[in-house]
Every structure is written in C-alpha cells, then in structure tokens.
Amino acid sequence: MRISFRVKSNNTLYLRDPEQTELGRKIINWGILLIDKLGFDDFSFKKLAIEIESTEASIYRYFENKNKLLIYLISWYWSWVNFRIDYQTNNIKDPMEKMKIVIKVISESFKDDPDTEHVDEEALSRVVGLESSRLYMSKNIENEYKEGSFEAYTELCNKVCNIIKDVNPDYATPKALFNTVIWTAHKQIFFATTLPELTELKVENKNNTIDITKFLENLTFNLLKAK
Numbered sequence: 001m002r003i004s005f006r007v008k009s010n011n012t013l014y015l016r017d018p019e020q021t022e023l024g025r026k027i028i029n030w031g032i033l034l035i036d037k038l039g040f041d042d043f044s045f046k047k048l049a050i051e052i053e054s055t056e057a058s059i060y061r062y063f064e065n066k067n068k069l070l071i072y073l074i075s076w077y078w079s080w081v082n083f084r085i086d087y088q089t090n091n092i093k094d095p096m097e098k099m100k101i102v103i104k105v106i107s108e109s110f111k112d113d114p115d116t117e118h119v120d121e122e123a124l125s126r127v128v129g130l131e132s133s134r135l136y137m138s139k140n141i142e143n144e145y146k147e148g149s150f151e152a153y154t155e156l157c158n159k160v161c162n163i164i165k166d167v168n169p170d171y172a173t174p175k176a177l178f179n180t181v182i183w184t185a186h187k188q189i190f191f192a193t194t195l196p197e198l199t200e201l202k203v204e205n206k207n208n209t210i211d212i213t214k215f216l217e218n219l220t221f222n223l224l225k226a227k
Contacts, residue, residue, distance in 0.1 A: 012147045012149065013063075013068055013071055013072040013075065013149060014062055014063055014068065014072055015060075015061060015062055015063065015064060016061055016062045018062050018063075018072075023052070023054060023058060023062075024062055025118040026052045026054075026118070027048065027052065027059055027062055027063075027069075028072075028073070028076070028118055028119060029118045029119065029120070030048055030051045030052050031043075031048055031069055031073060032073055032119065032120055032123050032124050032127060033051075033120060033123055034047060034048055034051060035070070035073070035127050035131065036120075036123040036124075036126050036127050039130075039131075040066070040070060040127075040131045040134065043066060044066065045059045045060065045066060067135075070127075070131060070134075070135065071135060071144070071149050073124060073127060074127070074128055074131070074132055074135065074153075075149070075150070075151070075152040075153070076119065076124070076152075077109075077121070077124050077125065077127075077128050078152040078153045078155075078156050079152045080113070080116070080119075080121065081105060081106065081109050081156060082152065082155060082156045082159060084105045084109075085101070085102055085105050085156075085159065085160070086159075088101050088104075088105060089101050089102070089163075095163060095166035095167045096167055098163050098166070099163050099164065099167050099220065099221075100217065102160055102163060103181065103213060103216045103217055103220060104213055106181065106182055106185045106216065107185055107189075107209045107212040107213040107216055108209050108213075109121070109125055109185070110122055110125035110126070110186075110189050125186070125189075126190070128186065129186040129187070129189070129190050130190075135149075135150075136150075157175060157178050157179070160174075160178045161174035161175055161178055164177060164178065164224065167224055168224045168225065171223075171224055177220065177223055177224075180219075181216055181219065181220055184216065184219065185212060185216060188201050188212055188215065189203060189209075189212060192211070192212070201215055
C-alpha cells in the first residue's frame with residue numbers, strides 16, 4: 001500500500017516552497033544527486049542549473065544559497081524518518097516494541113523509498129552522513145537554530161527520547177543515547193558499504209541490514225538495562 005508523505009519544513013529555509021512546482025521538485029531531486037556525486041564544496045547552483053536545464057536565477061527564486069538548500073534537504077530527510085516512525089509505531093503500545101521499530105527504521109533509512117518519486121533517499125542518506133557536520137558544528141549554529149533550521153531533527157529527537165523514557169523512566173541521558181544511535185547507524189552503514197575494513201558489521205544488500213539493526217538493539221538495550 002502506498003503511503004503519502006508530505007514534508008513539513010520550516011519556511012525560513014526557502015523563498016518558495018519547492019514541493020509545490022515541477023521545477024522545485026527537480027531542484028530537490030538533482031540537488032541531492034549532485035551533492036552526493038560531487039560533494040557539497042564542489043556543488044554549485046550553476047552546475048545544478050545545467051543539470052536541470054534551467055537558470056541559476058530560477059534556483060535562487062527557491063533558495064537563498066546552497067547552504068539553505070542543504071539544510072532543507074537534511075531537514076527533509078529527518079522529517080521522512082520521523083514520518084516512517086510514526087507510521088510504523090501507530091497503534092503499538094509496548095515501549096520496547098516501539099523502540100525496536102525505531103531502531104529498525106533508523107537502520108533502514110538509507111534505502112530509497114518508491115513513494116517519494118522526486119527524492120532518492122539512498123543518495124540523501126549519504127549526503128546527511130557526510131555533510132551534516134558542516135551544519136551542526138558550524139560557527140553559525142546558534143543563528144540557524146534560532147531561525148528554526150533544525151526543527152525537524154529536534155522533533156525527531158524529542159519523539160525518540162519520549163520512547164526511550166517509556167522504556168526506562170530512570171534513564172538519565174535519552175538525548176545522548178538518541179544521538180549516539182542515529183549517528184552510529186549512519187557511520188556503520190557508511191563503513192559497511194564503503195570501508196568494510198573498519199567494521200565487522202555487514203550490509204549484504206539494501207534489503208539486509210540485520211547486522212546494523214542487531215548491533216543498535218544491543219547497544220540501546222544494554223545501555224537502558226532493559227531485557
């Protein structure tokens with residue numbers, strides 16, 4: 001069954017909502033693919049304009065600069081992960097079962113979703129893994145945070161932290177655990193698929209992330225001391 005996902009992104013990230021037009025969706029699609037291919041430093045609106053057979057001026061009508069586009073794309077990704085957690089935990093009452101679903105969603109978050117035709121989540125997950133640090137560890141982080149640029153990630157963090165606290169109300173550092181799990185997942189997936197010498201975990205194919213899931217479950221529940 002196809003499910004409908006519509007990103008709810010902060011409108012401070014764009015000048016015009018790219019989801020509302022064909023050109024905007026092409027900017028999102030090819031923006032992801034080019035950043036994934038070239039890296040953010042070598043990516044430019046000029047190169048993107050050539051790829052989508054448009055003009056730089058047209059792209060600037062949607063995004064103030066390429067940094068805003070990157071923040072938008074990363075926010076889109078976290079909103080998508082959040083949506084999948086909501087969808088798959090709907091009507092699930094047991095906190096342990098919910099947490100296992102959260103971990104499974106996170107460990108499978110590098111797979112492309114056929115329900116989002118203009119976004120390649122596999123490529124986007126690589127962009128998130130490789131380029132997020134320039135946003136979260138930049139000198140402008142406080143200003144970006146005040147503008148609401150990281151609302152999607154904060155919302156996801158709060159949601160998972162509530163589940164963690166349901167599993168173990170006495171656990172003192174749910175936010176630290178959330179960040180550890182989500183970034184460990186991205187790093188281990190990257191190592192398993194790109195530098196296998198740096199991890200024992202295996203990702204045999206896009207449909208087999210059992211090693212990653214089991215590792216994250218052991219990490220999480222050992223820390224929570226929940227069996």
